[in-house]
Amino acid sequence: MPSPPVRRHSYDPRLLEGPIVRSLVLLAVPIMGANILQVAYQLIDAFWVGRLGADAVAAVSVSMPIVFLSISAGMGFAIAGTTLIAQYVGAGDRAMVDHVAAQTLLSIIAVSAVLGAAGFVLSPYVLDLMGVTPQVHHAANAFLRITFIGLPFMFAYFMFQSLLRGVGQVTVPLYIVAATVFVNFWLDPIFIFGRFGIPAMGVMGAALATLLAQSLAAAAGIALLVSGRYGIRLSARAMRPDFAFIKRAFHLGYPASIEQSARGLGMTVMTFLITSFGTITTASYGVGTNVLNVIVIPAMGFSMATSTLVGQNIGAGNLPRAEKVARLAAIITFCTLTFVGLLCFLFADKIAAFFVPEDHAVIHEAAIFIRTVSWSFGFIGLQFALMGVLRASGNMITAMIISLISQWMLQFPLAYVLSSRTSLAAHGLWWAFPVANVATALIAAVMFARGDWKRRQLIPATPEEAQEREIADQVVL
Numbered sequence: 001m002p003s004p005p006v007r008r009h010s011y012d013p014r015l016l017e018g019p020i021v022r023s024l025v026l027l028a029v030p031i032m033g034a035n036i037l038q039v040a041y042q043l044i045d046a047f048w049v050g051r052l053g054a055d056a057v058a059a060v061s062v063s064m065p066i067v068f069l070s071i072s073a074g075m076g077f078a079i080a081g082t083t084l085i086a087q088y089v090g091a092g093d094r095a096m097v098d099h100v101a102a103q104t105l106l107s108i109i110a111v112s113a114v115l116g117a118a119g120f121v122l123s124p125y126v127l128d129l130m131g132v133t134p135q136v137h138h139a140a141n142a143f144l145r146i147t148f149i150g151l152p153f154m155f156a157y158f159m160f161q162s163l164l165r166g167v168g169q170v171t172v173p174l175y176i177v178a179a180t181v182f183v184n185f186w187l188d189p190i191f192i193f194g195r196f197g198i199p200a201m202g203v204m205g206a207a208l209a210t211l212l213a214q215s216l217a218a219a220a221g222i223a224l225l226v227s228g229r230y231g232i233r234l235s236a237r238a239m240r241p242d243f244a245f246i247k248r249a250f251h252l253g254y255p256a257s258i259e260q261s262a263r264g265l266g267m268t269v270m271t272f273l274i275t276s277f278g279t280i281t282t283a284s285y286g287v288g289t290n291v292l293n294v295i296v297i298p299a300m301g302f303s304m305a306t307s308t309l310v311g312q313n314i315g316a317g318n319l320p321r322a323e324k325v326a327r328l329a330a331i332i333t334f335c336t337l338t339f340v341g342l343l344c345f346l347f348a349d350k351i352a353a354f355f356v357p358e359d360h361a362v363i364h365e366a367a368i369f370i371r372t373v374s375w376s377f378g379f380i381g382l383q384f385a386l387m388g389v390l391r392a393s394g395n396m397i398t399a400m401i402i403s404l405i406s407q408w409m410l411q412f413p414l415a416y417v418l419s420s421r422t423s424l425a426a427h428g429l430w431w432a433f434p435v436a437n438v439a440t441a442l443i444a445a446v447m448f449a450r451g452d453w454k455r456r457q458l459i460p461a462t463p464e465e466a467q468e469r470e471i472a473d474q475v476v477l
Contacts, residue, residue: 020321020328024305030170032301034161037177039293041184041213045206048188052202059139059203065267066126067147070115072260074155076253076396077108078162083252083392085166086308089231090315101163101225102238103245108159109152116151119144142204150211153218160221165308167231172224176217184213255400256391266407273415277426280361285429287355287366288373291344292433295337299381302333303388310392319454326389326448333381341377344370369430376434379441386444393453402443411436 049056081104088096123144127137161173190198191205201208225234274285306329313322344351352366390399411432418428447453 020309020325021332023309024302024325024329024332027165027168027170027305027308028298028301030174031165031304032297034170034174034177035297035300037174037181039297040181041210044181044185044188045210048192049203049206052192055135056139056203059136059143060206063140063143063147066119066123066144068267069261069265070119070148070151071154071158072263073115073257074108074111075158075260076255076257077104077111077249078155078159078253079256079391079396080104080249080253081108081159082162082166082304082307083311083394084249085163085232086311086392087315089167090312090318092316097167097231098233098235098238099242099245100249101232102234103242104249105156105159105163105222105225105234106239106241107246107249108155112152112155116148119148119151123148139203142202143207146204146207146211150207150214153211153215156218157214157221160218160225163225163232164230165304166311168308168312169230170305172230173221176220180213180217183216184209187212252394252396255396259400259403262404262407266412269412270415273412273419274429277419277429280365281426281429283359283362284352284365284369287352287362288369288430290355291351291370292373295340295377295380296384299333299337299384302329302381303384305329306385306388307392310389314393322389322392323454326386329385329388330382330445330448333385334378336378337381338378341374344374344377348374365426368427372427372430373433373437376437379434379437383437383441383444386441386448389448390444390453395447395453398447398452402440402447405443406436406440410439 045060049060081100084100084104085097088100124137124141127140127144157176164170164173187209188206190196191201191209192203193205194200222234224230225232227233274282306325309325309329310322313319313325348367348370349363351370352363355366387399387402390396390402414435415429415432418424418431419426420428422428424431
């Protein structure tokens with residue numbers, strides 16, 4: 001006797017009708033919570049590894065840019081998946097929602113397996129190229145190799161989060177991340193220092209704890225997708241490779257991968273420039289970036305919520321509502337982060353002292369950095385919201401170009417010129433941040449106002465268009 005079909009949760013109708021602010025908050029708050037918990041992952045590892053000494057901390061520090069670049073190379077599929085899922089949800093096409101989910105998950109696991117294998121083999125040579133000292137090299141190599149082994153699990157969970165975000169289900173990933181953060185916190189001291197008969201593994205133990213926690217998260221995510229309970233259902237048939245679709249998803253997602261990779265390289269370049277000004281400037285930059293990382297969390301939350309709402313309304317053919325979502329999201333993030341920036345400006349000294357309570361020179365310089373940057377926080381929110389609109393409509397190349405201009409044509413050249421060619425010296429580094437933030441937000445606003453994003457069509461509106469697209473894909477192949 002055949003088993004009864006699994007009952008799915010319906011797509012949330014509130015995302016396509018009713019008050020827009022409520023819909024934004026319903027999506028943005030859980031996303032922000034999940035982002036905060038992701039930061040907790042890093043803080044927990046830093047807390048335990050810090051008890052091993054400077055060499056252990058250095059081993060993790062030199063490894064993270066390599067890991068970030070590897071993750072960036074594959075995340076384009078996740079962004080493409082979110083965009084396509086949202087639009088097909090808006091169009092009410094459940095079959096294509098399932099197909100997109102299966103093919104993007106299959107693609108990202110395949111990409112991560114290749115990246116993981118390459119990283120495992122090449123990690124010692126990359127560390128040699130970086131000039132890592134012998135006392136740090138062994139621990140860093142062990143950390144990297146365990147991390148690369150776990151890359152498919154990490155990517156699978158990121159894909160699960162992206163897919164559910166596309167259908168508007170954002171609370172389930174939050175619960176899973178919360179559970180795995182607890183698991184990671186419990187496993188870290190066991191594997192790092194050795195307990196319950198498990199030998200001490202040092203830095204490698206931190207990587208192993210994270211691998212196990214992320215494996216549990218990936219397993220839970222895939223199990224939920226297979227169950228079909230949250231608007232997406234994976235099946236063995238849907239997982240058969242559809243190379244025409246994979247090619248389409250790649251062309252949609254590769255600009256996002258380039259954008260994220262360029263950001264990772266940009267962080268490294270800026271660090272080299274800042275460290276040339278000495279310890280106090282470097283430490284002040286560390287304090288300031290901690291503040292910026294906190295500011296980015298709500299900006300990213302609203303950006304992702306905006307992408308989902310705009311994408312679903314584009315798919316439903318409701319462009320006026322999509323544009324209204326975009327404008328409200330931009331206003332909310334600009335006003336909210338401007339207010340936060342005002343608070344940071346007023347209490348900059350106290351914020352800096354929270355991170356370095358005993359070093360008055362660093363507190364003074366970090367407070368200058370915070371005050372210099374804080375007035376532009378609203379423009380960060382505006383930029384993130386409008387970039388979310390561009391991605392939701394499939395304008396990935398436009399978003400990539402804006403991001404590359406922001407870092408490589410504005411922020412870095414400004415930082416170099418203002419710090420080395422003017423009397424501002426190190427303070428010129430700080431001024432490069434707000435100038436780039438304002439300029440990037442204005443560029444994004446101009447691209448949004450032009451309205452090209454409303455004319456891009458990712459999904460066919462009729463069965464005839466779908467058949468034409470399928471024939472075209474086969475011809476290309």
